[in-house]
Amino acid sequence: MLDPRKLRLLRELARRGTIAAVAEAVTFTPSAVSQQLSALEREAGVPLLERTGRTVALTPAGHLLVEHAQAVLEELERAAAALAAVRGAPSGPLRMGAFPTAARVLVPAALAELARAHPALEPMVREIDPADVSGALRAGELDVALVHEYDFVPPVTDASLATEPLFAEPMYLTGRRTLGDARHDPWIMSKPDTLCHTMAVRACQAAGFEPRVRHHVDDFDTVLAFAAAGQGVALVPRLAALAPPPGVTLTELSLSRRTLAAFRRGYGEHPAIRAAVAAFHTALTGLPLTPSNLPSSRPGPPLSRS
Structure with missing residues (x-):
């Protein structure tokens, strides 16, 4: 019988590429990860890994098992959600992640x-960069998280996760x-190699020029403060521009940012997840935002930075 805990490690190795990265993600030692993967190979009865010096790669059998592992782990999540529904109203800890805005x-x-x-629920919020959400959800550090995607930047998706659209918002030019x-x-x-930065650069390129970047700032409140001080122009989403500082003019553009709720595939019907998503929708009624028209249950959340 294949151990689901070891299957999770193999799936992480397929995504992260090195045993050291897997160990860091799951807070094991590299030696412990190697031992678990070796035990999985014995359970499978075929080589799953090719070791060359300090590097390791999945064999064809390893890749095949990862594909089946995803289906197995998804069914286990679905079973956990079904059992939770039988128990009744959601209760206990609910670990939520959200980007700063x-x-x-x-x-x-x-x-x-x-x-x-749902007074029996105990929500616990962790501010997290959307780029780190996938790993935190797969590791069980989070149950649900808010992520986003922009025009001009195709999202990189994670097949082990699903998303549900919440709202879309326009981008503004200061x-x-x-x-x-x-x-x-x-x-x-924002800093290079982030989704926000890529979106802004590509939007400028689509307008026919390369932007001259003076400041790299991730926090949108700080971005608006810099703009108010005459330090440059910027693109900001509506959620960050509901109360701009004096002296900042904002022009709405035909660009948008879309926010989604992300959770482990198969876990979306868990009562606590449904309660969280419903609470997000209720919270949106008081904000000048547009419900998203993206299809639901997309194959994974965007790996972005805010």
């Missing part, structure tokens, strides 16, 4: 709704009426 604007109202509708008007301005953008 959502944690500040949306999550407090959602927590109030959960307290009202200080100018069009992107073309800002071609000679200094820009304030």
Whole structure:
């Protein structure tokens, strides 16, 4: 019989590429991960890994087992959700993740709704970069998390996770009426290799120019403060621009950011997950945002940074 805990380690190795990275993700020692994977090979009866010096790669049999492991782990999540539904109203810990703007604007109202509708639940919020959500969900560190995606940047998805759309919001340009008007301005953008940065650069390129980036800032409140101080122009989502500082003008563009709730595939019908998603929707009723028209149950959350 194949051990699901060892199957999870093999799945992580397929995604992360090294035993050291798997060990860091699951808080094991590399030696313990290697021992577990060797035990899985004995259970499977065929080589799953090819070891060359300090590197390791999956064999064809290893890749095949990862495909089946995903289906097995999904069914186990589905079984856990079904048993939780039998027990009745959701209760106990609910570990939630949110990127900074959502944690500040949306999550407090959602927590109030959960307290009202499901007082037996104990939500625990962790502010987290969407790029780190997939690993945290797969490791069981989070049960549900808010992630987002932008125009101009196809999301990188994780087949072990599912998402449910929540809302879409427009992007705003500070200080100018069009992107073309800002071609000679200094820009304030998030750090390179983040989804926000890639979106902004590609939006400028689509307008026919390469942006001259002066400041790299991730927090949108700080971005708006820099814009108010005349330090450059920036693109910000509506959720971050509900109360801009004095002196900042905002022009709505035909660009959007979309926010989704992410959870482990098979776990979406768990009563606590349904309660969290419902609370997010209720919290949105008081905000000037548009419900998303994305299809539900997409094959995984975007790996992005905010």
